Amino acid sequence: MDKLLLIDGNSIMNRAFYGLPLLTNAEGRYTNAVYGFLNILLKTMEEEAATHLVVSFDLKGPTFRHELFADYKGTRKGMPEELREQMPLVKEVLGAMDVSICEQEGLEADDLIGSLAESFYSQGMEVTILTGDRDLLQLAKDRVKVSIPKTKAGGTTLEHYRWEDVVEKIGVTPPEYVEVKGLMGDPSDNIPGIPGVGEKTAVKVIRQWHSIENAYAHLEELPKRFANLLQEHYEQAVLSKRLAAIVVDHDPGIALGDCKLDTLFTPEAHKWFSRLEFKSLMDRFPVQEGNRMQEGAFLSSRRLTVCESLDAMDLEGAGSPLHYHWIREPEEDYFLWCGDGDAVRLLAVRNPEREAFHAKLRGLLCNQAVEKRTVELKEQLHRLDLELDAGNKSVLDLGLAFYIIDPNRSGYSIAEMAQTFLQKAHGTEEGLLGKGKSRIAYGDLPAEDRAAHLANSLEVLMDISPLLLKKLEEVEGLTLYYDMELPLVSVLKSMETQGIQVDAEVLQAYSAHLAVMIGEVESEIHALAGGPFNINSPKQLGTVLFENLGLPTAKRTKTGYSTAIEVLEKLRPVHPIAGKIITYRQLAKLKSTYADGLFPYIREDGRIHSTFNQQIAATGRISSTEPNLQNIPIRMEIGREIRKAFIPAPGHVFVDADYSQIELRLLAHLSKDPNFILAFREGLDIHSMTASQVFHVPFEEVDKDLRRKAKAVNFGIVYGISDFGLSQDLDIGVYEAKKYIESYFNQYPHVKSFLDRAVEEAKENGFVTTMYGRRRPIPELASSNHIQRSFGERIAMNAPIQGSAADIIKIAMIHVHDRLKKEGFRARLLLQVHDELLVEAPVEEKEAVQALLVREMEHAAALEVPLTVDVQTAANWYDSK
Structure with a gap:
């Protein structure tokens, strides 16, 4: 039987908006309500097996009900601007999906839904109404079901009401x-x-x-x-x-044939999903026509040839540029390549031939006379146990180049490149093979499907590479790619291979020590509360704080009292239990995330091998994952102690080099402020000097408290801090914080001019740049929302500074890595933590490595002020700082 799904558009959009955090795409458009709405729509369609679909919306303006009662809906609050902006957007997306939309002036969506339900019910159809409005329960019949979303146990379920359900549940x-x-x-x-x-x-x-x-x-x-x-x-x-x-007797203007479902996943819908960055929904799109092919068929103008052996793999004679794509499976590799004007060739390589296959690829990558274009170069270097020379500029990693062009994206897959540069859908690997435990291997696919997907992946790379190169040139990113990002790939591969040694016994002892401390704090909290309770339960904790102890500033949430950190900080001066709870949470986090959380990452060699990512942070910074070794705690002394578990190999020491105040030095350089420049050139303590200037006291009379305040102002200015933000950092009034900032800019007027200029140029151009030409688009500046625009202005102030610092440390890493190799050192770079480099060096090399680090890091960039580096050697990471 045919089934009609009627969706109450305003109701479900409202639910989706409040059910998800605010999300924006790279253009700065709010997307959370649209994303949530589409997920609910698609899930309900599948569950209901709907054959017809209509979404109904309210239009702004009076209805016949306002004529009956002028104050109808008179107390309703206006729609939040962030949701209002998404209402026309969801209609655009639904239109692209060929979904019938029903809306009429003077009528509410409820009446249109009622009229549609009555009309199609009378034609013998099953009808499901999806709404959050219980008013629609009056429409329930034997073949008209009203489904209302409910949140239970953190998830969303649907309560279904037919005629008998209303009678049973309502009465x-x-x-x-x-x-x-x-x-x-x-x-x-x-x-x-x-x-x-x-x-x-x-x-x-x-x-x-x-x-x-x-x-x-x-x-x-x-x-x-x-x-x-x-x-x-x-x-x-x-x-x-x-x-x-x-009212159920209106003419909604939609006939049965108008709302019959064909496919929602149209090319136009794909463009919208890609533009709005709905990555999790992209795999629902089918592979485009022409993407299925057999051996001997054509890919546009290129013929696919399936090769039978390695003998056919003449990579260096295939023509330049050579495009290739490499998929590695446990039992088999799939390699596709195409030289300039050549056919697309596909070769399956099984285990016995893998070493010979790898040898051919090593030769290809090291051959600088052949220009190569591919993706996931770092992963390939791992498979081949290979590092490229710093001067090797023969490989274009298209994903890495895409990152330079648009660093705000959340991913740089072939599918995303296909949509961005070719405006066409390309199925993802996850969509083809599945994910997690249900993932299948390429070898399990029918040969036709496997060849089609792989060959089309390569065709995407071939088609986008000239477009991407042109765009890379337009954003002036060629030098950034070839001189910085490409040589950095081998540096990061080396760091991941080296890993860092961990003393498991020290880590275990640290975990046990934390467990004792947690137990002691837990007992103190229970004593202050008057009895035991589950500290990890927000509900029980809220009851203890605000009912049993009667503490002020209670803030209610949907599930009870808020016990968030900002609430506890406000309670800290009121009652000692608040500070104890904060300490408890900090210790518990240290134990679960670090002391215990690092154990699974220790490999058989006794070392942790983190992954360093080039294509995540929009600022250009490198990030660390699985595990994140850049986030090892340093602010709390008990947190810093985890660094004692990180040790060098026997006979080695750690050499730790850290830039001193690099972002403030860059602020001095970029702003050309003479006072700032003079302070750094003369080696003055910049925070004491700022305190002297801002608070009008002699330099020698600046005490620790004034220096602390000046430090907060200095670093706050770099991050575009507001009066309110500084007041929170220093625990002072907003007016006083405003005076501090005004006094700062009076003393450093060139800094103020630089920051203002950065914002204005960002508004004019849509982006800011670092010293090395790295662009950071700032779509938030075009937002109609004041909060978003203010956020964009802070990015515009900070990105040139933070991005330049990230670029300088990358240059230093490349130079240090290259010098260590070329000069025959056995020392190796292990970690980069923002402005810090950690090297593992044989004891006999430590002085030479110290000198090398200082020299290469201090000469990584030529600034108006000196770049200074603090360097230490130690027997563990804790003692190196």
């Missing part, structure tokens, strides 16, 4: 439900009802008398209190019923 029939609404009213729509009558009373009366009018005809048989209320407010109750009643 009246669906047509009688509007009678109940007439008696009890509806505050959300400002429907008055009868004052003092709630749902329980209304249901009881209607269950017995079935209508307001019939109950009124039997006033003498009603309870006296209710009878008096009904007699006094009878006309208001009847009016309320009319306001709540859904």
Whole structure:
């Protein structure tokens, strides 16, 4: 049987908006409501096996109900601007998906849904109505189901109501439900009802008398209190019923054939999903026509040839540029390549031939006379146990180049490049093979499907590479790619291979020590609370703090009292339990994330091999994952102690080199502020000097407190801090913080001019650049939302500084790595933590390595002020700082 799904657009958009955090795409458009709406729509369609679909929306303006009652919906708050912006957007997306949209001036979505449900029900169809509005329960029938989303245990489920469900769960029939609404009213729509009558009373009366009018005809048989209320407010109750009643005899203007589902995943929809960055939904799109092919068929103008052996793999004679794509499976490799003007060739390589296959690829990558274009170069270097010379500029990693062009994206896959540069869909590997435990291997696919997907992957690379190169040139990113990002690939590969040694016994002892400390703090908290409770339960903790102890500043959430860190910080001066809870959470985090969390990452060689990512941070910074070794705690002393577990190999030491205040030095250089420049050139303590200038005290009289405040101002300025933000950091009034910032800019006017200029240029150009030409697009500056624009302005102030610092440390890493190799050192670079480099060196090399690090890091960039480096040697990472 055909089934119609009717969706209450405004209701489900509202639910999706509040159910997800605010999300924006690279253009700065809010997307969370649209994303949530589409997920709910698609999930419900699949569950209902719908054959027809209509989404109905309210239009702004009065309806016939306003003529009946001028104050109808008069108390309803306006729609948040962030949601309002998404209403026309979701209609655009639904239009691209060929979804029928029903909306009419003067009518509400409820009436259109009711009319559609009645019309299609009468034609013998099954109907499901998806809404968050219980008013639509009056439409339920044997073949009309009303589904209402409910949040339970952190997830969303649907409560389904047919005729019998309404009777069972509400206590009246669906047509009688509007009678109940007439008696009890509806505050959300400002429907008055009868004052003092709630749902329980209304249901009881209607269950017995079935209508307001019939109950009124039997006033003498009603309870006296209710009878008096009904007699006094009878006309208001009847009016309320009319306001709540859904009209089902309108002509919605949609016939059965108009809303029949074909495919929602159209090329136009794919463009919207890609533009809005709905990555998790992209795999629903089918592979485009022409993407299925057999050996001997054509890929555009290129013929696919399946090779039988390595003998056919003449890579260096294939022509330049040579495009290739390499998929590695446990038992088999799939390698595709195409030289300039050549056919696309596919070779499957099994284990016995792998070493010979790898030898051919090593030769290809090291041959600088052949230009190569591919993706995931770092992973390939791992497979081949290869590092490229720093001067080898023969490989273009298209994903890495794409990152330079648009660093704000969340991914740089072949599918995303296909959509961005070719405006066409290309199925992802995850969509083809599945993920997790259900993932299959390429070898399990039918040969035709496997060849089609792999060959089309290579064709995408071939088609986009000239477009991408042109765009890379337009954004002036060629030098950045070939001189910085490409040589850095081999450096990061080396660091990942080296790993860092961990003393498991020290880590275990640290974990045990934390467990003791956690137990002690837990006992102290229970003593202060007057008894034991589950500290990890926000609900129990909220009860203890705000009911048992009666502490102030209670903030309610949907599930109880808020016990977030900002609430606990406010309570810290009020009661000692707040500080103890903060300490408890910090210790528990240290134990679970670091002390215990690092154990699974220790490999058989006793070392942790983190992954260093080039294509994640929009600032250009390198990030570390699995595990994140850049986030090892240093602020708390007990947190810093975990560094004692990180040790050099026997006979080696750690050499740790750290740039001193590089971002402030860059601020001095970029702003050309003479006071700043003079301070750094003369080696003055910059925070003491700022304190002297801003707080008008002699330099020699600056105490620790003034220096602390000046330090907060210095670094706050770099990050575009607001008056309020500085007031929070220093625990002072907003007015006082504003005076600090004004005084700072009076003393350093060139800094103010530089920051203002950065914002203005970003607004004009849409991006900012680092010293080395790295662009950071800032779409937030074009947002209609003030908060988003303010965020964009802070990015514009900070990105040139933070991005330049990231570029300088990358240059230093390349130079240090290259010098260590060329000069025959056995020392190796292990870690980069923002402005810090950690090298493992044989004891006999430590002085030479120290000198090398200082020399290469201090000469990585030529600034108006000196770049200074602090360097230490130690027997563990803790003692190196």
